[in-house]
Amino acid sequence: MLQARGFLICVASLAAAAPAHAKTMAEVLAASEPSDWRPLDPANTLYVEWDAGRVVIELAPEFAPGTIANVKTLVQQKYFDGLAFIRSQDNYVVQWGDPAEAKRSLGAAKKTVPAEFSRAAKGLTFTPLNNVDAYAPETGFVGSLPAARDAKSNSAWLAHCYGMVGVGRDNAADTANGSEIYVVIGHGPRHLDRNVPLIGRVVQGMDLLSVIPRSRATMGFYEKAEERTPLRSVRLASDVPEAERSRLEVLRSDTQTFTALIEARRNRTEEWFLVPAGHIDVCNVPLPVRERAR
């Protein structure tokens, strides 16, 4: 059994016995200070619940304030309760919304929202990755989220990495009203960057979302009602009694600990690795989340 566990990557077991070397991620995190971590803000945290459990999403209002306001209006009207996952396309996205032809009323929410696909780079605390990127002039992190930046045009945007949460739209840019929400479950589809508003990322429960049965129909939309996984509820954490909230905190990306973590992953020093990559993709930097002490 020990041998089987040793296969492919030996992080946990080797960190303790490692000789003097550049730090591993496990060592970087073990040396972190409480101030390196930031609790989730209940007013900007969503809980998506169904039979499998709870998925926790941290929203990013600094990137898509109008879109997120509309999502919150929908959520507080319990728009999604009893709806379903309507799409599961392999190596791409799962998506929830209203499967009916005659859609639920959006109530007080807007039918259209001005596009929020990028924003001014100025005013953002941006931790650069310092690595070339296949898609953007520069990548890095803002508020514990993968992001990209173009200094020339003073613009910044969130990056479509695994676990990022976006809002579906029709062809018109202002149709991303929040009534359909998707999560990336495959290799980062970065060609979607700047084409659709990203509103945050999944900080817990990706392993529940990623196993939702795939559809082989066009674009992964289920064709039969019985294929769809029903949603129980989507709630803002601030609308949930405190005792029922998930007590999570995320590693801040504007810290020396996070910069050290990037370096620990750019060149892996665990004994298993024979050739350190010397490079790292923005979507391959782990974004640590942990339970808060009570």
Next chain:
Amino acid sequence: MLQARGFLICVASLAAAAPAHAKTMAEVLAASEPSDWRPLDPANTLYVEWDAGRVVIELAPEFAPGTIANVKTLVQQKYFDGLAFIRSQDNYVVQWGDPAEAKRSLGAAKKTVPAEFSRAAKGLTFTPLNNVDAYAPETGFVGSLPAARDAKSNSAWLAHCYGMVGVGRDNAADTANGSEIYVVIGHGPRHLDRNVPLIGRVVQGMDLLSVIPRSRATMGFYEKAEERTPLRSVRLASDVPEAERSRLEVLRSDTQTFTALIEARRNRTEEWFLVPAGHIDVCNVPLPVRERAR
């Protein structure tokens, strides 16, 4: 329903009605010639079967001949029959092998195999992607597989993209003997490139592999027997009666059709896209597979 299907990406519905523009992938494939496609070689095709169905893997002996020879020896001894998926780590890999502490005998297969993590670039037909890459000096395609190349050192290697198949190893480089095989089910872990032998890719059935329940235990190894999904069999296609073989063909990457496909994906011209990316990551280039005509 039509509106729901229009959300996020409208490829299929728009291709037919598209105005004069650079071709979409659908249009490129529709215009392909039979000679742009290559049938799978039964002697280098694996079928992995369990309750969910069949996964088809195309092997890449030009990159890992010794490792693949050992895998074939194991497969022809029916080494994997009745074993199980022993690992499912979210955004990383699923892996099969022997979960028992006392492992099955490898029989005629070797316990160690000289490392095949890269090879000489010379002699390979390499279709360059012409895009910067986060990890390698150059990326492209060899035999319908994502690959990387370093002209300076005359070396080439396969890239850890979604669906790529590798052989687990212990810390020593020569321990990748084929008794544990993994498939990438998340964002391409390119830091594994040149650290482990890639032996091919899944050409059909990724949607079965990707929903295997995740384990939250260390490195995604299941801790309890009842969590593991049992394997029925792993076979070489050439050992399966012809009537039971999957009749698949893949788009050759050494064709003008494939080069046109890359460009169709580098700048998406479907009406939904408002900002063409202008760039593409090697792991985001689709590698088309289709049923062969009878």
